[in-house]
Amino acid sequence: MHATIPQQELAAAVTWAARQLPSKPTNPVLTGMRLAADDGQLRLSVWDGTTAAHATLDVDVTESGTVIAPGQMLQQIVAALRKSDVTLSDRAGDLEITTLGAHFALNVLDGRDFPTLPSMPEPLGWVEGSDFAAAFKRVKASIDAKADGSFAGMSGVRIRIDGDMLTLTSTDRYRIATATMPWHSDQPVTAMGVMPGKAIADNATAFQGRLHLSLPADGSGTAALSGDGRQVSTMLLEPGLFPHRLDEIVINVSGRIVTDAESLTEGVRAAMAVSEPGKPVWLHAGEDGVSLRAGSSSRSIVEVDAAYEGDMPAFETAINSVYLLDGLTPLSGVTHIDVTTPKTPAVIHSPDDATYRYVVTPLRDPDRAA
Known part of the structure; x- marks a missing residue:
C-alpha cells in the first residue's frame, strides 16, 4: 500500500x-x-x-x-x-x-x-442529514441506555417510515419523545426498526446532505445509514422489546398551560435552586396564573409568565425536574403543556411545530420523591 x-x-x-x-x-x-x-x-x-x-x-x-x-x-x-x-x-x-x-x-x-463484514442493504429512500441530526437531538434524552432484558428495546430509538414521514421515538417508561421529518422515496414505503442507542448516537450527525436509509418491513434484521462517503449497518434490537403500546396513549385535554419555552425553563431552574436535579418541581395552574415550587418548603415559589385555560378550575402536578427541562429544551417560543388530570401523562409541544411531541408522566408520590 x-x-x-x-x-x-x-x-x-x-x-x-x-x-x-x-x-x-x-x-x-x-x-x-x-x-x-x-x-x-x-x-x-x-x-x-x-x-x-x-x-x-x-x-x-x-x-x-x-x-x-x-x-x-x-x-x-x-x-x-x-x-x-x-x-x-x-x-x-x-x-x-x-x-x-x-x-x-x-x-x-x-x-x-479480521472478519468478513456484512454487506450493505439497499436503501429505501432518504431524509436530509441535518433533519435527522436535529430529530435525534430532540429524542436522545429519553433513551434508557442501561435498559436490558425485557426492557432492552428502550436502550434504542425506534425509526418508523410511513408514507412521506420518518419518525424517531424513544422512551424510558417515564417519558416518550417523538420527532418527525419528511421522507423521500420513489415508491411507497412502510418499515420500522429499533436501532441501538450507541449506533445512532455515534452517527446521527455524521451525514451531510442526503442520508439514505434502509430498514426491514417487520423490524427484524439490519438497518443501514449511508451518505457523504460513509456507510453504517447495524443489527437492530428485537422489535418486541420496544413498548409499541405507547402509540395508543391518548391525552384527553382538560387543562392547558400556555407559556414561552425559554421563560418556563428559566422558572424551573430558579425553582430548583432550593432542591437537587431530578427532584420534583410542582406546577400550580389556575385563574390566578402559573407558579412553580420545589424542595420541602411550600414558601419558595417562582411565578412564570404563563396562562392557564381548561375545564379544571385549578390543578397542581409534580414532574421530575430533569424530565421537564429535557422536554422543554428542544422548543422555543409559544409552548403548550396539555394535561388530563394531575396524575396522568402530560404532553409538551408547540402549536407552531408539529414535528415534536414529548409525553411525561407526573410523579405519583412527589412528597416522598422530594
Whole structure:
C-alpha cells in the first residue's frame, strides 16, 4: 500500500470510524481498522460484532494494498499531525505514516483474523442529514441506555417510515419523545426498526446532505445509514422489546398551560435552586396564573409568565425536574403543556411545530420523591 491524502480529510474519517470500535472487544482483532487502498480510493472499515462502518476517501494511490491497523492508536496519531499531506504505506509488517516533519510506524494486526463484514442493504429512500441530526437531538434524552432484558428495546430509538414521514421515538417508561421529518422515496414505503442507542448516537450527525436509509418491513434484521462517503449497518434490537403500546396513549385535554419555552425553563431552574436535579418541581395552574415550587418548603415559589385555560378550575402536578427541562429544551417560543388530570401523562409541544411531541408522566408520590 502507498496512498497520500490531506491530513484533515483523513483525520475526520478515521475519527468517525474509530467511534464505532468496541470498548470491550470479544476478539483483539476487533480493535483494528482495515485500510484498503485501490483505484484512487482509500476505504476504512471497522466492526464491533453488531455494527459495521465504512468511510471512502478519494486519495492518490500509487500502490494498492490492505492493512489492519490498531484503530485507536491510528486515530490519535492522525489527529495530532500537521495539516499537510499524509502518506500511508505498509512495509515489513508495519503501517508507516509519514507527513511533514513526522514519521510513525504501527505494528499491524493479522488480516486473516479480521472478519468478513456484512454487506450493505439497499436503501429505501432518504431524509436530509441535518433533519435527522436535529430529530435525534430532540429524542436522545429519553433513551434508557442501561435498559436490558425485557426492557432492552428502550436502550434504542425506534425509526418508523410511513408514507412521506420518518419518525424517531424513544422512551424510558417515564417519558416518550417523538420527532418527525419528511421522507423521500420513489415508491411507497412502510418499515420500522429499533436501532441501538450507541449506533445512532455515534452517527446521527455524521451525514451531510442526503442520508439514505434502509430498514426491514417487520423490524427484524439490519438497518443501514449511508451518505457523504460513509456507510453504517447495524443489527437492530428485537422489535418486541420496544413498548409499541405507547402509540395508543391518548391525552384527553382538560387543562392547558400556555407559556414561552425559554421563560418556563428559566422558572424551573430558579425553582430548583432550593432542591437537587431530578427532584420534583410542582406546577400550580389556575385563574390566578402559573407558579412553580420545589424542595420541602411550600414558601419558595417562582411565578412564570404563563396562562392557564381548561375545564379544571385549578390543578397542581409534580414532574421530575430533569424530565421537564429535557422536554422543554428542544422548543422555543409559544409552548403548550396539555394535561388530563394531575396524575396522568402530560404532553409538551408547540402549536407552531408539529414535528415534536414529548409525553411525561407526573410523579405519583412527589412528597416522598422530594
